[in-house]
Amino acid sequence: MRVVVAGGTGFVGRHISRALLDAGHDVAVLGRDPSKVAAIPQLRGAGAVRGDVTDPGSLRGTLDDTDVVVGAVQFPNYPMELPRYRLTFDHYDRVGTENLLAEATRAGVTNYLYISGAGVDPRSPKRWYRAKGLAEAAIAASGLGYAFLRPSWAYGPEDKALNKFVAIARRSPVVPYPAPVEMRGPFVHFVDQHIQPVWIGDVATAASRILERDAWGATYEIGSRAVMTMREVVATMLEVLGKKKAVIPVPAPLMKLATAPLVALPRPPLTPGGVDFAIQDGLVDVTATTEVLGVDPIPLSEGLRHYLQPS
DSSP: OEEEEETTTSHHHHHHHHHHHHTTOEEEEEESOGGGGGGOGGGTTOEEEEOOTTOHHHHTTTTTTOSEEEEOOOOTTTTSOBGGGTBSHIIIIIIHHHHHHHHHHHHTOOEEEEEOOTTOOTTOSSHHHHHHHHHHHHHHTSSSEEEEEEESSEEOTTOSSHHHHHHHHHHOSEEEEEEOEEEETTEEEEOOOOBOOEEHHHHHHHHHHHHHTTOOSEEEEEOOSSOBOHHHHHHHHHHHHTOOOEEEEEEHHHHHHHHGGGGGSSSOSOOHHHHHHHTSOBOOOOHHHHHTSOOOOOOHHHHHHTTOOOO
């Protein structure tokens, strides 16, 4: 099939594009800078189409003769929102999806695969859940065939989350991580965050299987079977690296206070909103993914060994 992957140069999008190419599809990557495509190893064999999901005029004609659209767009410096530059979940996930969906409808695209996330809800008070939930609602109401793929915490060689801990572990005697807290009477207590880390290769395989098995009209959640705390995630990463380091929780409110001045930077490494995003739970029900798509995600330790070497 002819498949256009919007956001195909991003961390998730490039791996999905590779899986689709390997499955024999004709893949084109849609983005603001098509020249990036040639420089990304996973995208060898893919075409490039210039288009910006936040600019409806730039999308005109980009989806002609396309069978499937994959929406995997992330805004620059994701997930650190900068509203003054319109770099927000709402502007890219909601508005961007609505723009791309309108062009897909005009062009006669048959199916739309949206890469969503665990916990999405159009009524959520959290901006990222709400924006993705509204995007899903728009797609479901469009009349196109659709599928939603909702990963938990995806990791891999180019991710900007777990690899930050890897970099810290290689040079620091301790590895801090942001931890949610709650008040119990006059005392502050740390609260465990629960996630199901998922190897990016499994996310890509699941996306490709949706097309292969014509498995439209459904939502597929994906994550490892093991529910882990962030401390356990960092400890597993250290074990794979062959390092023994102290793992130290840092209260999220303190980290948000420390990162507040960074919002003045053009591309802040962390912001208070980024801290909130990092400490959220990511629980998923993998039943449909395993039974319909035949994808049973590998454990974190196995996934990390695909690209991390002991040091």
